[in-house]
Amino acid sequence: MAYGGGGCGGGSGGRAIRVLNVAEKPSVAKAVSGFLSKNQQGGLRVRDGRSRYNKIFEFNHTVNGQPCHMSFTSVTGHLMELDFDDRFRRWHSCDPVDLYHASVRKFVPEDKSDIRRTLEEEARKCQWLILWLDCDREGENIAFEVIEVCTQANRNLNVWRARFSALIEREIQNSVQNLVRPNQLFADAVDLRQEIDLRIGASFTRFQTMFLRDAFMINLATDDRNLVISYGPCQFPTLGFVVERYWENQSHEAEEFWTINCTHNTDEGTANFKWMRGHFFDYTCAAIVYEMCIQEPTVTVTEIKEQEKLKYPPLPLSTLELEKRASRFFHMSPAHTMKVAEDLYQAGFISYPRTETDGFSEKTDLRAIVFEQQGHPLWGSYAQLLLNPEAGLWRNPSSGRHDDKAHPPIHPTRFSPGESGWSRDHHRLYELVVRHFLACVSQPAKAAETSVEIDIAGEAFSSSGRVIHAKNYLDVYTFESWGGSMIPTYTLGQQFMPTTLTLDSGVTRPPPLLSEADLLTCMDKAGIGTDATMHEHIQKLLDRHYAIKTPDIRFSPTNLGEALVMGYDDMGYELWKPYLRAMMESDMKAVSIGTKRKTEVLETCLQQMKACFIDARANKGKLFEAMAIFFERSNRSNDNQHNTGGDVVRKCSICHESDLVLKQKPDGHFMVGCLGFPQCRNVVWLPGSISQAAVTHDICGICTPGPVFKIQFKFRRLEIPPNYNVDHLGCIGGCDDTLRQLVEICGTGARTASSVSGRGQGATSSNSAQRSSSRGRMACVYCRQTGHSSDFCPSQPSRSHTARNQETNPPNGESSIHCNSCGEPCVLRTANTATNRGRKFFSCQSQGCNFFIWEDSMNGASSVSRANARSFASNPSRRGGRGSRTGGRASGAAFVSATGEPISGRCFNCGDPSHFANVCPNRGR
DNA sequence: GCAAGGTC
Structure with missing residues (x-):
């Protein structure tokens, strides 16, 4: 582009030239005008332009010795928009795939026309144009929009760019004396993004809106015609984060773990010592270590560290x-x-x-x-x-x-x-x-922190205390706190008896749904959106009914949001992942530094996306299936897939005003789902082996709240075990073991069969809940005995982690034992405690891993059998859990501390506080 | 009626 003749400054023999200055926003025009008009003859004058928001400031200034009469106005962000030519703008005007090559145009929209008129009028009066847009890629792009409008009005403009890093007087004064030319490559990078966003967004949005709106009854609180099921390269990955976390949350299966805690009371206070191994998932291992500790409970202080800790104030606020x-x-x-x-x-x-x-x-x-x-x-x-x-x-x-x-x-x-x-x-x-x-x-806030490490029977525990010396920034930043805690004074080598020494249990918790701060962090890390737009993408998920905010301000996908992500995922596309955006960002960078050309990148990207779109449309059946899980088919649809469902089975237990109905999905599988949307996502999963199902008038006499109508099922003979009947009058209310067993044996059809990595196996909350809650009540699917599930069936090869290792590793193979927890090799060690001296155990070499197992227990010769451990663990009143601390201390424990206080402890084998496991009369029973 | 990016 030609920017008019001549350099800047010095060439006009002292006669003032007229300069049009344009900033990205009114505030910058005002601030820069203020700086540049300081100490200038005539001072700062202001007049109205065509736009009521964008004033025109006038003043005199000298640029590189050239006296200038400056007019300083502004735009409000982008002056222009990119859109399709009129003949492609109506939704039914073309096939959405045509939008990948439909002609587009950049134009000044109606609401910016007054700014355009100001620029044109001012440009005609000026010789120079100085662009004061923000110094980022978008700013550079807006600069070229301004150039286009201004040079159309005045072809002879000499165009300059002011570069500044902050609105600070010195910076601005420096910038106006060092004008440069605008950077076309930066602007190109933005053009690229705009065009890709537009074509991809519009094509997918039109396609999925028209297709899904016609095929399903999507009962949202909006007029059906106004329902837009949008796709965007930022909003979809944002939804993806929400759904992915939801799946992780739903597929979590709580696992019980065990840890040893020690407390010590003195006149100075109480120290809570944590086991440095953290916790064990295997009760037997934890109990063995606990036994070692309780038999030699004398505590020795092995390390005392005192250091100053600082808590730094936050970084300046973005x-x-x-x-x-x-x-x-x-x-x-x-x-x-x-x-x-x-x-x-x-x-x-x-x-x-x-x-x-x-x-x-x-x-x-x-x-x-x-x-x-x-x-x-x-x-x-x-x-x-x-x-x-x-x-x-x-x-x-x-x-x-x-x-x-x-x-x-x-x-x-x-x-x-x-x-x-x-x-x-x-x-x-x-x-x-x-x-x-x-x-x-x-x-920063300052504190003295004391950490104490102790040893009990070779096991390390630690505790720490903190004394705040100076709150400093925390005095004013009242939103944050830093707790202090006192522990008694200890000396190195000091020995004492613990006040309590307990084996406590806990369960793992699912990862929580994403909070707003979490979601922003995910977006920031993946480069989704900008600082100015991230909140809009989040808001869009809510506006489009893709997600809701829970009462504790966390994001949960709606059925619609989950179905969309599930549908694209089943198609094999990662359009809901942030990769597309990351690729675009890297292409934009390449274009802006000149290593790639805009036209080539655009061509390649659109070709790829067009192919993806065509493929996605050909595979829309997957999207259809995912939607069918949650939504009723619409009679508007021309699709021939049948739907025998719709019969009411019972009232929904979650949203009581809605019904659970029996439905057949397009893939032929049956399900029972709730009609209430978007509040309710209750689904009851049925075995995948059903060929026919019909709701009967029989009411279940067991399940409440009633009525729960029984369903007559017919199973496919070859897909169920021989000991099950093909005809079954079943109940989905929870009483029907046969149904649950067949779900476990046959799966639920498409969802579990096609489950992909990263997705929770339970597609919905109710599915997951059903799977986990059924575990305790059902009969084993292998031997059909009640009392255990197939995971623990004695007549079938065990599938638990521990059992797998026991099967595949020879018992005495030192190097072939691998950790149950992390898979790293274990080494064989020898215990050196009074009761176990000489006994060998395997321990994991991986740093931070807790795995530990007695060698002799691997032959099945454990002093505590697995079955014992299980039954012990399942009875909270008998285990050394959190509830046992006070009870243990009050009862007749076998050990007393140095001060004569009884030490809490029970036999870990039978729970009796009168003895310990090494002398347990019930051992081995 | 569609995107995302500026901004009021």
Whole structure:
């Protein structure tokens, strides 16, 4: 592009030339005009342009010796939009696949036409154009939009770009004297993204909306015609994070683990010692170690460490952190936070709220910002203390690794004790910004931490205490805390008796659903969205009914959201993963630095996406199947797939006003699902081997709440074991063992059979719950005896971890034993305790792994058999669990501490507190 | 009626 003749400055013999300056937003136009008009003859004048928001500032300035008359106006972000030509814009105007090569155009939309007129009118009067857009790729792209409009009005413009890294006077003065040319490559990278986003988004959105809306009854709280089932390269991966975590959460199977805890009471307080092995999942192993400890309970202090610990204040505040912290501290949604932050920014109380930067420029006058806050009733005195050199509270803030080169971290720009027009959230957000800023320039909190390690019968335990010496930044950053705790004083080599020594159990917990802060972190790591748009993508999931927020502010997918991700996943596409966006980001980088050309990247990407789209459409059956799990077929559909379902089986136990109905999925499998949506996702899974099913008028006499209508099933002979009948009058209310057994034997059809890695095996909560709750009650599917499940069937090769190792590893093979927990090799060691001296055990070599097993127990000659351990573990009243601590101490324990206090402990074999396992009369029974 | 990116 030609930018007009001549360099900048020095060439006009002292006659002022007219310069049009354009910023990305009105606030920047105002701020830069303010800096550049300082000490200039005539000062700063302001007049209206065509747009009421975008004023025109006028002043004189000299650029490289050239006197200039500056007119400074602004746009509001992008001036132009990209869209398809009119003939492709109506949804039914073309096949969605045509959108990959349909002609597109960039144009100034109607609501920006007044800004366009201002630019045209001003450009005609000027010789130069200086672009003050933000110094990022989007800014560069907007610069070229401005250039296009302005040069159409005045072909002779000499076009310059001002580069600045912050709105600081020195930076701006420097930038105007060092003008450069705009960078076409940066703008190209954005053009690339815009076009790919548009074509992919529009094609998939039109396709899936039209297809699914016609095929299913998607009963949302919106007019059917307004229902849009959108696809976007940012919104779908965001949904993917939500669904993936939901699947992890639902497929979690709680596992019981065991740990040994030791406490020690003295006049100075109590120390809680944690077992340094953490915990064992195998009760037998834990019990063996516990036995060793309880038999030689004398504690020896082996290590005492005292050190100063620092808790550092947070980094300067970026948008992402503002959103995360407002969600954590105040439960404000990111979208609402940004709305409130925008208000505060517009009113001048805080700096620009859309910034990635998490470090202050050295040129920022941080003390001046603190100075302003000294009068505040809540934090004013802290601000005063910060500025007092004698207090020693000041610390130059740390810098993070992010810098958008356009905006500083979010900080207060004007003092306010609180404005009358502010809502509670305005108050809270302003307070967060101020306190965060004050914290950033403060010393870290300081504490003395003492950690004590002890040894009981060769087992290591540790405890620590903390004394806070100086709260420092925590005094003003009241949203965070740092607890102190006291432990008694110990000396190295000191010996004592524990007050309690208990074998405690716990269960593993599923990973929680994603919180707002978690979701933002996922998006940030994967590069989904920008600081200014991440909250919009999250909001879009809610607006499109893809996800809901639970009462504890976590995201759970709706049936629609889960079905979409499931459908694409079944098709084999990772369009719901962040990879597409990551690829686009890397292509954008390559284009912006000139290693790839825009046209080539665009061509390749669109070709790939078009092929993907065609394939996805050919495989829409998968999407259909996934949707059919949750939704009723619509009679609008022209599809010939039959649906025999719809008969009511019972009222839904979750959403009581809806019915659970028997349905047949397109793949032929049967299921019972709830009609209530989106609140309810209750599904009861049926065996995959059903050929026919019909709801009868028989009501189950066992299951409550009733009525629960029985279903007459016919199974396919070859798909069920010979000892089951093909005809079965079954009940889905929970009383029917046959159904549950056949689910375990045959699976539930498509969902479990096609389950992919990473997806929870239970596709829904009720499925997962059914699987886990049925475990305790059902008969074994191999021997049909009750009392154990197939996992623990004595007549079938065990499938448990421990048993597998026992089968595949020779008992005495030192190098062939692998850890049950992490799979690493174990080494053979010899115990050196009084009761087990000389006895050999395997222990895992992997750092941080706890696995440990007696060699002789691997022959089945364990002093505690597996069956014993199980039955012991299943009776909480008999095990040394959390509930046993006080009971154990009160009962007649066999050991007393040095102070004569009885030590809690019970026989781990039978639970009796009167003896320990080595002399247990019930041993081996 | 569709995306994501600016911004008011």
